[in-house]
Amino acid sequence: MGLIRPVGRGGAMVPVEPDAAMKQLFESQAERLRGQAAEVALTHDRAQEIATRYRPAAMRETVGVEVDFVGDGALRAERLRSLHLSSRESMWSMHPGPLPPAEVLARSLELDAELVARGLDVRAVYGRAVAAAPSARKYLEHLAALGVEVRLADRVPFDLLLFDGTTAVMPSRPERPLDPMLVLHGSELMGTYIAMYLDVWARSAPFSGRSGGEEGGAALLSEREGDVLRLLAEGLTDEQIGKRLGISARTVRRIATTVMEQLGAASRFQAGVLAAGLGLVG
Template identity: 30%
Template sequence: MDEHHELDEVAVATYEFALRTGSFGDEDVAGHLGVDVRLVAEARKTLQDMRLVASAGSGRAVVALDPEIAEAELVTPLELSIAQRRREISSIHQQLRVLSAMYRARAQPVAEDVPIRVLDDFEDVRREIDLARRRCTDERITLQPGGGRSAELLDQDLLQTLEMRERGIRIRTLYQHTAHASLATRAYVRQICEAGAEVRTAEELSERLIIYDRKLAFIPKERTGKEPPGAAIVTDPTIVAYLYRSFESVWQGSQTFDIGGTAEYHHAEDLRMSVIRLMAMGLKDEVIARRLGMSTRTCRRHISGIMGEVGATSRFQAGILLAKQGLGQDDESVTVS
């Protein structure tokens, strides 16, 4: 069977009818169930594909077959395929471990002596992350600033995250509130949370960060073009512990990622107040957008709406009005640029 079939209510009722009557035709079942004959034809096709019914002689009638025999016929090829894949995986491990030992004997001592390594090429970073993921035994934590991520990246990370969860690795990820607006991100979060991962959101996050087992941290370099940047790989215990504590501090004050269908609206008021607060601090549009994880265009749309609410004709006037109303003020002094 090349594809997985689902036994719906019509298929189950059709099989039950076949058991009771000995054989059946599509019209007989359709009349008995009170459904369209096309639904019965689809159900019969599903039952045939699953080896649960077979043609009775040369006529159009079919008879029910033993589900245990059908199960053996369907499952045995899959089990054989899985066993073959496992043998192939074992063979790959055995062959490459010999070479890996040779490579580590030459390269690893140099790397371990350096508490911070900076890799300029993103492909080198990706390979190091893949290695860290495979070696991870306890926990992976991630800071993902900005809004939603691309569907392509999420699809790739989904498989890796689910594989880690199968190994019992704890997964914790922090997004910004603006990630709720991404359908792809919400779908990804729903799937990994069903597998036991933990995902939360916060108003503002620093740069992206990944830490494996509280021992190895990846900090991206500043992006200077369209290409993905390199990264610093940190193994110094003091620095990694500091980064981990910083993550924990934000995690404790964050909110569980809401994967509901209208989740993008749940933080609308929080987002509005965040924009107001940063406006009142005198920050420019680009800075506000970066801190809240949204595009500059989206940020300016929020600012325009807020200016309309307070009756301001300029950003300067809006800042003064917001300051007078006490909106967005905190312990920091309010300035207007």
């Protein structure tokens, strides 16, 4: 602290008057602080220069998109199964046709049934020509019976599956279905595919589950929709209907809303009256 200082060459020390020692101490500390402040200011100026020069690159917007190519058949099946099991909100699909082999359809029905049981929003649009074949209609009837919303469109552009609105699956080349399957992740791309799907959905019509050429209300309801409407007419709640049919209450509400739209009813009661008048329920 400068309270003593050496004298001569023999190492002797003499005391320093305290006020003088403190003054000298504070002046030396102030000098060091001024040097540190100058160093900090210089570093700040250099940092600002670097930030100004490189900020455009650092702030450039990046797009988080992942694209996977899955070519092996077994890997494709396992990847689709994984996506089905990991979905939490919805699974929308559209298929121009033709339908895949029976064993593939059987696996697909199992996965769709699991999704519906968990209360997910499951939709499927098929090309109208697909429903012309009796075997295909049988499959679509099974699909609708699970609680999947099935529709037919005059034109479906290509196969597409949307999981939770965050993952899209499609063929890498629509004209060659055996080519690698594309799996895309990334919200930046999903808006386009969702809009495309909703456009096809809006231009499609509910699958009736009956042979072509029928008209009127009876052709509008699938067997599952008829079951829901009949149980609603009996006064059961959504939860009770769900337990009776083995589906979730959310699916019951969705089916009821769809039936109301198809019959042009403003309420469930009115839907029941209209359905009874059309002979759709007992």
